[in-house]
Amino acid sequence: MQRVANCILLKDNHILMLKKPRRGWYVVPGGKMEAGENIKDSVVREFNEETGLRIKDPELKGSFTFIMKEDDQTVQEWMMFTFYTTDYQGELLEVSEEGQLEWVAVEDVLTKPMAEGDRYIFNHILASEEQVYGTFVYTTDFQLIDQDLDPSRPM
Amino acid sequence: MQRVANCILLKDNHILMLKKPRRGWYVVPGGKMEAGENIKDSVVREFNEETGLRIKDPELKGSFTFIMKEDDQTVQEWMMFTFYTTDYQGELLEVSEEGQLEWVAVEDVLTKPMAEGDRYIFNHILASEEQVYGTFVYTTDFQLIDQDLDPSRPM
Numbered sequence: 001m002q003r004v005a006n007c008i009l010l011k012d013n014h015i016l017m018l019k020k021p022r023r024g025w026y027v028v029p030g031g032k033m034e035a036g037e038n039i040k041d042s043v044v045r046e047f048n049e050e051t052g053l054r055i056k057d058p059e060l061k062g063s064f065t066f067i068m069k070e071d072d073q074t075v076q077e078w079m080m081f082t083f084y085t086t087d088y089q090g091e092l093l094e095v096s097e098e099g100q101l102e103w104v105a106v107e108d109v110l111t112k113p114m115a116e117g118d119r120y121i122f123n124h125i126l127a128s129e130e131q132v133y134g135t136f137v138y139t140t141d142f143q144l145i146d147q148d149l150d151p152s153r154p155m
Numbered sequence: 156m157q158r159v160a161n162c163i164l165l166k167d168n169h170i171l172m173l174k175k176p177r178r179g180w181y182v183v184p185g186g187k188m189e190a191g192e193n194i195k196d197s198v199v200r201e202f203n204e205e206t207g208l209r210i211k212d213p214e215l216k217g218s219f220t221f222i223m224k225e226d227d228q229t230v231q232e233w234m235m236f237t238f239y240t241t242d243y244q245g246e247l248l249e250v251s252e253e254g255q256l257e258w259v260a261v262e263d264v265l266t267k268p269m270a271e272g273d274r275y276i277f278n279h280i281l282a283s284e285e286q287v288y289g290t291f292v293y294t295t296d297f298q299l300i301d302q303d304l305d306p307s308r309p310m
Binding site (some may be wrong): 001003035036037038039040041059060063064065067074077079081131133134135148150 | 156158190191192193194195196214215218219220222229232234236286288289290303305
């Protein structure tokens with residue numbers, strides 16, 4: 001099972017996002033966990049590889065299960081662990097191999113093109129201190145079929 | 156990859172533990188995540204199946220990666236998500252299929268026989284509000300070879 005760890009880095013009311021070349025969708029930096037890694041080590045390593053920055057004290061805010069379905073059959077399942085921090089060291093890469101890095105104002109985040117389920121995640125984590133858990137069901141061409149967040153709204 | 160979700164339920168300075176028949180080791184109730192489940196749904200379902208109780212508002216406190224090694228080769232890897240709560244509904248099962256249920260005083264928890272790495276986990280989560288992340292390396296006969304907790308001590 002694939003597992004992904006990523007991090008929302010907030011600075012001066014902006015979050016650092018990565019515009020992925022394939023669909024032009026925005027994500028926060030992160031990537032696949034390696035064998036034997038724990039989720040915090042993964043997110044620190046992946047964030048550094050994609051941005052040049054070393055995030056400090058990231059805290060886990062969201063734990064999600066994703067399912068991709070085709071003709072009612074699950075064809076893929078993966079997990080995503082989303083951290084949050086406001087602290088980092090280092091200099092931002094001018095060019096990332098993974099896409100285009102951009103500081104996006106918090107109020108503009110939801111206007112960016114992105115996977116539909118990610119809007120729920122950003123909306124929740126940017127509005128609330130508490131942890132959130134969720135399940136998202138997608139088609140193989142990344143149309144969101146179903147989602148279930150717990151709690152269902154930011155409190 | 157196998158994923159396990161479990162929960163420390165604290166009530167009147169006792170936590171609910173399960174003594175597993177195979178080795179006589181103590182664990183907190185929980186079990187394997189099912190396909191498509193998120194970690195919170197898993198822990199609520201598993202805790203209920205093993206104890207008859209319905210935990211309320213469990214909060215994720217620990218996320219761990221376990222590796223089992225034989226002759227320096229990784230033969231198994233799994234993840235464990237440990238929640239914490241003080242609130243529940245329902246009546247405790249008199250007999251659980253999974254082992255013997257027992258309310259253990261917090262100060263006695265670490266004196267019980269258990270997987271060596273679990274002592275680090277209980278020690279941390281019972282002493283601290285913050286989340287903890289970790290990696291544990293075991294032999295195939297469950298001797299702890301290495302552990303790395305982050306933060307390394309409860310703060």
